[in-house]
Amino acid sequence: MKKRFLQNVRFAPAPSPFVQNDFFHLKTKAFLIHKLSESTNLFLTSLLHTLTLKIGFASDTFTVNHLINRYVKLREINTARKLFDEMPEPNVVSWTSVISGYNDMGQSQTALCMFQEMHEDGYVSPNEYTFASVFKACSALAELRIGKNIHARLEISRCRGNTVVSSSLVDMYGKCNDVEIARRVFDSMIGYGRNVVSWTSMITAYAQNARGHEAIEIFRSFNASSTSDRPNQFMLASVISACSCLGRLQWGRVAHSVVTRSGYESNNVVATSLLDMYAKCGSLSCAEKIFLRNRSDSVILYTSMIMALAKHGLGKAALELFEEIVAKRIKPNYVTLLGVLHACSHSGLVNKGLEYLNTMNEKHGVTPDPRHYTCVVDMLGRFGRVDEAYDLAKTIEVGAGQGALLWGALLSAGRLHGRVDIVGEASKRLIQSNQQVTSAYVALSNAYAVTGGWEDSESLRLEMKRSGNVKERACSWIEIKDSVYVFHAGDLSCDESGEIERFLKDLEKRMKERGHRGSSSMITSSSVFVDVDEEAKEEMVNLHCERLALAYGLIRLPVRSTIRIINNLRMCRDCHEAFKLISEIFERKIVVRDVNRYRFKSESFDAKGLNEIACKK
């Protein structure tokens, strides 16, 4: 502190003639602070700022801290920073206020730089408030390495064992995808107390890392604990999000009843999570009801509905909703445009999709990024324009994670359309960047085999075996009347497989009768080639024929209940409804890596657990 004081002392303002004595000084200071705390506009705050300088409080840390906080609240971070830089003796509150201000402005990187500066300055030590703010910045940036370093610093400080700091740590590890450490921190909190925020952080950590069962287990433990806290909108939104990632409609419905009983049904964030849950669990009609009941100017609510329609193959409706956003002057963001492109991709509106990509910056102020381009590559690839997809993919600069999505999309397109050259190129790119290595090896090996390169194919298989890249058997699951059935890829031991095959052949025949020129081998090869005029494409959108091929891969697999799915399909009045049902089945299809773990969880915990909470008084 001394160094900073000496540096600034010659610039410190001379004592003001207004400061006559201690009593006057204290009264004036109290008046200023009181007025500052009441000030909600920039004009008044600037006036009080001028007054603070005039009457000689520019060196008073406490008063200047109030000023800084007022500017932070008004989102005037540059003014706040300027004030901070001119302070002769900033204390920990001054530092934390500016760090927190940068967080609020979304400038998390600057917040972290400031924390480092504070450390190097060495005159002020961080306290609980500072650590909580800094972990929040790490969360926003998903900076695991820096977060761990600061966590180590926390452990040797006197600030460990604080509920707020630990909650922010749980959140940070969750956002950085290290759920195990998040859980360890959460468990350690039992010694000094958890509150509704700590529990919510843990639920969110599980939900955001696709571990819905554990998220719901934590929610159940929270309700069974002795805490007097009740679930609030933050916690409920996360619980619903956990139900979404599980794709289990029954659980989602029970969670919805908890929301209704808690009185949070009209909360905008909760409503958005409900909408998303219903859409992901296959009930588009319920999603629409939630949307209509809560229609507001929220871009996230609109975007969720656009995504829901897009995923259900209703591209035209999704685009109409987007036009409504534009007409209402709600500013779309990059996710909204992703939804629009997704809608075009899943509905065969290829040229429309390209038009949106090329005009989104000019018309909507959203610059296309690799995620948008990947969506368009996927769209072109799905509809046979593989060369265009490849040409576009080559022009996009991506990091490793995004590259996996981009080249993964091209790999699928190459496989779907039998383009060995594209499969080879995409596989090589994926292997080089160490992404999706197993799938890429398999695809590349198959590509070599198709072109007669048996030696290359064999050596690749050996290489896979040596490096431990063994492909896991894919599986899917489906929920029927509160039970979950797991399906294994390639298992044809089903008694009803003949009947299923006959049924699907019949569906294909009826589809052709309605004028669709799909591939004659659509069912057997799981490929759909589209070469139809615009009108037919529109109809194809409604029939979800691309999904039929994929759904076939799901329902041909053996479980006793498969026959019940077929019976449900038969109850449909025509093949349009049947396709919709197949599509819904497909929407709930989730590939899991660890089947045994999932089975164990699904047996040990069912919707009754949530029901108990729903009925709790």
Added chain:
DNA sequence: TTAGGGTTAG
């Protein structure tokens, strides 16, 4: 006696 943590679309 100023400063701190958790939610929804992707």
